[in-house]
Amino acid sequence: MAGGTLDCWPLHLFVGDCVTVNLAINVMTGCELDFHAAPNIEIEIRDLNYKKNFADITSLLRCPDKELLLAQKILEYFVPKEGFVLTTFSQSPVGGGLGGSSSLCISLIKAFNKSNGRSMSTHEMVELAHNLEAKVIKSPTGTQDYFSAILRGLNIIHYKADGIKVEPVPYIPDIFSNNMILIYTGKSHHSGINNWQVIKSVIDGDERTISALKEIAQISAEMAIVCRQQAWDKLPELFRSEFDSRIKLTTSFSSPEIEKLRKIVMQEGAQAVKICGAGGGGCVFVWADPSRHEGITETCQKSGFQVIKMQPVKANQPF
Template structure:
């Protein structure tokens, strides 16, 4: 056991292929690729050893802390406010119960609640990295920690979970994540020489979303053979494959049209993908000179990626702020080096 550790993980903006990262949907479309971008909105986890047996949990976001006499008391607690912590720490239950002293675990997330940026997934990765290091366990490979994280969250939330949110939290960078019946594989690219940073504007609609509910409805409809949903999923698959080709060939001018096509396909998946706030924000941004608007995550609220050239950025930001939308100070990041 180490004396103290601190780890942070980025969140992400999904560019294409979202929802198809959820098993077994990528099998219904004969494989799929999801493309996303790590951003500098971070989650953090710190763990500090104690000299007594107490186990203390502190959430800076909720401004709350919980203290337990020992680890056993923590795991036996019925306090619903600590279910996330119990779920993550359960992966290390044996090691934690065998520690000679207690510890303090502190978490923080910069992501808006329900922002559609994969904040809960990023926080899960931060906690798993910090606890693994604190307990001096062998470092997990990328696919191993992703597999563990998404199963822990699905168990906690009792809802289907995809995996695309966890990969950028581990690796950073621009990711192509391929899904097929044999494996999940990730290719991580640098942002150098791309327009993602300069054309990137992230705006919060002010309305939280629930990704699990939207995704579950899509999964249910697909399993039941809904022809409209299955056609939309195949269209999303095709768009994502095209976007990968566009990025590789540096045909940047084609990106806005692909974002627009994906929006139309997602509305066919579920009308809940959009919302009055999103529609208003989209109208404002496009009128001010933005080229496209990309809804983050499962939609219904949360954040929106506005694709805008530097020449029109200030005008778009001003238009958003005038209507009380929050422009976040966020930008894409290159692959992590740690």
């Protein structure tokens, strides 16, 4: 909801103590893992329509298919001794900015931990996941999406020099399900590219980028206060302010598809548009009075955009 990019080390160290605000939704990922005595391995990635058999783990790790990158990094870490059948799925569009790859990474870590009787704390899983995913995208990654996948609910995540702390916030799900529309622009994004551009600019001392990052940190701090106070009527103004600050951070945050969508929904009476993830494409959510939802949804679909059904997921709520 706010503060994305600040969760990429070492950016939060340049702006002082800061927070991100993250809401879990029921756009799901998951996996099934079944071991057997023989060394052969079967991998199925349903959302990518990918299925392949391998004689053993060595042949799997040597396979150049890009669809296998995340699974390969997971397997390099766990090094299973037996063969297995692994099936994964993700309901998030590829490059949707919903943290789908991060969520799937957590799903895989949980599955392999369970198979070998290993237990990890939340912070241990987050540390492992963001390091493995950095290997996949060959770029620094943030960490807030992993917390959402593990803990669910609405969380204020504090980033300080001495570590990360999570503050769960109670809320009524109807506030979000009644006002929020999730829309896929049809163009995927690459979070690693946008994040690296920002990190490089900050380290190079670019004053415009640093100033924009500080604005985002301030908006995120205000968002945290709004969530604690449940002053939900203040959300649209903060979403609009964050949009403006993110454009200053990197011009690639928006895209022609996002600008077209933004124009359409604002004409239909939306109050604000929030770009998900690192931007450049992917999903946005639209904040609007419930009376405007039907018109916004119909107009977006006629314009070629995909409306994704979603509901917020509270902490400890079964998926």
